[in-house]
Structure formats: structure tokens, C-alpha cells
Amino acid sequence: MFRPIFVSPPRTIKKFIYNCGNSFVLEPIEELHVESKEKYGLMELCGENCSIYLSSEFGETILVDQKSTKLQRRQGRGGSSQNRIARLREETIYSYLKSSAEKAVAAYVRDGRTLIKGLLIVGPSLKKEQIIDYLEDIKAPIEIKAKEEGDPSYPLLIDFIARHGNDEESKEFELINDLLIRTPDLLAFGAELENEKGNIKKVYSSELIKRRFGGPVGIKYFAYDNSGSAESE
Amino acid sequence: METLRDLNQTKNIGRITIISPTGSLANLISFVGKEKVTAARIKDRENRQNVSSCLESILYELKQMKSIPEAGIAIYAQAYV
Numbered sequence: 001m002f003r004p005i006f007v008s009p010p011r012t013i014k015k016f017i018y019n020c021g022n023s024f025v026l027e028p029i030e031e032l033h034v035e036s037k038e039k040y041g042l043m044e045l046c047g048e049n050c051s052i053y054l055s056s057e058f059g060e061t062i063l064v065d066q067k068s069t070k071l072q073r074r075q076g077r078g079g080s081s082q083n084r085i086a087r088l089r090e091e092t093i094y095s096y097l098k099s100s101a102e103k104a105v106a107a108y109v110r111d112g113r114t115l116i117k118g119l120l121i122v123g124p125s126l127k128k129e130q131i132i133d134y135l136e137d138i139k140a141p142i143e144i145k146a147k148e149e150g151d152p153s154y155p156l157l158i159d160f161i162a163r164h165g166n167d168e169e170s171k172e173f174e175l176i177n178d179l180l181i182r183t184p185d186l187l188a189f190g191a192e193l194e195n196e197k198g199n200i201k202k203v204y205s206s207e208l209i210k211r212r213f214g215g216p217v218g219i220k221y222f223a224y225d226n227s228g229s230a231e232s233e
Numbered sequence: 234m235e236t237l238r239d240l241n242q243t244k245n246i247g248r249i250t251i252i253s254p255t256g257s258l259a260n261l262i263s264f265v266g267k268e269k270v271t272a273a274r275i276k277d278r279e280n281r282q283n284v285s286s287c288l289e290s291i292l293y294e295l296k297q298m299k300s301i302p303e304a305g306i307a308i309y310a311q312a313y314v
Contacts, residue, residue, distance in 0.1 A: 004249075004291050004310035005237065013305030017252040018268070020284055023241045025250040029307050 010062070040164070041108050041116040041140075042157055043100075045123035045131060046149055047071065050100040052107050054116075055157060064107040069096040097127060101134030114139045118164040122147040122156055158212050169206045176204060176217050190215030237309055245311050247283030249291065254305040258298060265292050283312035 009032040019025045042053040042061060049068045053061040072089040108116045119135070119142045121128045128144050135142060141164060145156050162173040179186055188196045193203065193216060205216035253261055269288040275281035287310040294308075 004287070004294055004308050006294070007237075007307040007309065008302050009304050009307060011304060013252055013254045013307070015252070016254060017250065018264075019250040020268075020272075021248060022244075022246055024237050024248050024309050024311075025252065026237055026241065028252055 039116045040157070040161055041104070041119040041138075042153065043104055043119065043121045043123075043128075043131075044147075044153060045100070045121055045125060045128045047125045047127070048096075050096075050103075052100075052104050054107065055161070061154075061157070065103045067096070067100045067103055071096075093127070097131050098134055101131055104135060105137045108140075109137050116140050118143070118160065120145060120153075120157055120160045122153045124149045155212075158208070162208055162212075169208045172204050172206055173208055173212065176209060176213070179219065186220050188218040188220055189213055190217075193218045196220055240311065245283075245313075247280050247287060247312055249284065249287045249308070249310045251291065251308040252305070253301065253307075255301045255303055258295065258301050261301065262292065262295050265295060286312050 007029055009029055011032045013028070013032070015028070017025060017028060040055045042055050044051040044053070048071055050066065051063060052065040052067075054064050055061045069092060071092055072085055104119075108114060108119065114137075116138070118140050119138055121131065121142065122145045124147060132142060132144075143160060145160075147153055147156060162169070176187065188200060190213070193200060196218065199220045200218040201220065203216050203218040209217055251261075251265070265288055269285060269292065272281060272284040272288055275284060291308055291310050
């Protein structure tokens, strides 16, 4: 007996569909799914765990695969067995990295074609630099970012997508980021826009900016002086 | 989705798709129950058996659930692979 497959969509379903026929109706779910959009890869590589995610251009992630291992901890001890224990540990690390990379390639490459636009590897361990040697099949920019264990990787991913994603959106994003560093007073976020209504020169409300800053971002230009040039407060 | 796409390539009759927005689980269960009664009137023997068994298995799985997820749910079933 074939067990029914339950699919939980990433976005809300609006229409009820019942179909009984020769084929499954997949289009409504595929549209909702991130798979129809540009995809990015995210690998969270810790010392003993590796999680492989697939992400849309808006940073929604799906867990594709996982790999974990148990490492020998006492490689510095063991008397005459010290070398043997160290060697076993190295072998375990080697096989862990190799099989993690194989899982990543299986998730991101199909028929020799790379499905993702970029791959971000995050994690606290040094292994993330070693794993790159095994990811030659992925023909996309690969970036490594340090991250403490338990920290969310979402902001890192959003920044990564901003650099490799839609040109116009990423330009806007860079501008806002730049202003945020140089003149944060010039920016108004979300609810502040209502209060500053008269002063707002331009509002950026692309999906990327909304997700990164939690709402639209406006640039304030204040009272014009007699010469007509705009001045910031 | 890949699995379903691959399954779609093979020849089979009596494939069931239910795509439901979030709401009352009881309503969905009663809908499937009614469809099961309707399916008993299908003339072709193989088709009737396939559809009935699919709906039965969907009904069984639905009864295990506590509620429909917030984003809704899509259910796909076929009688054999």
C-alpha cells in the first residue's frame, strides 16, 4: 500500500483543489515553493554536524540533508596508542568532510548542472575551509563566514544574497547599508516613516530590504536652506 | 516535490490530489469521507479499487493529525508505485 505524501507549503495556500486523475496536480504547490525561484545554498558546518539548506532569494530555507559524526576526543593521549588514535580521528574527519560534501553536491548539482546561484558555508569550526576542496563540482561562488554555534545564520544569508542576487535590489541594499554606517540619522525605518512623512525624500521597500530591516526604509532630507541645497539634520 | 514529479512520469490511474488551505480538520475529514462514498460508484473495477484505497489511507493519516498547518496542506496519494 502506498502511503500518502503530505506536503507543507512555504507560503499560504488560498484555493481548495481536489483532483482524481492520471497525474498529480503539482503546479499550485510548485509556484509556492522556493524551487521555482533562484536558489542559494547554505551549509551549516559545525565540528560534528553538517546541515545542508536550500534557500530562495528571500532567505526562506528548507533543510535538505544532514550529516553527523562522532569524533575521537583524546587524540593527545593514549601512550603508545597516541598515534593510532590521532590517525583514527583524522580518518573520521576525512570521511565526515567527504560525505558531507557529497551530500551537498547531490543537493545542489543535478546532471552536471549547478542549481544554485551561490553557496554560503557558515559555522564555528575550521573544517569549513577544508571542505571546499571537495566541492569542486559546484560551479557557483562559494563564501565562508565564521559563526558561533547557536547563532542564527539568517542575517549572514541575507547579506550573501544581497551581494549575489538581483542587481537593483542589491544596489539599494548596499546604499542603505552604507548610509546606516555613515549617517544613520538620515534613515527612517518602518513605523518612523509615518512620523517623518513630510521629510522623506525616497522610500525603499524591496523585498530584500523589508526582510532585512523588518519594513520599508526611507531616506530623510531636511529643511532646504536659501541656496536650495539639501542639508541633513 | 522531486519524488512526486518523478512519480508523475509513470503510468497510473487513480491519483488523488487534495490541496487545502488551513481551516477545520473535521471538514476536510468529512469531505474525504464523502468522496470515498462517491468513489464506491466508479464503474471500472481497478480505478474504483485504487481511488478507494487512496482515500482510505488519506483518511487514516488525517485522523492521526491534530490540526491543519497554518500555511495549509497538500496531500498526494496513489494506489501503488
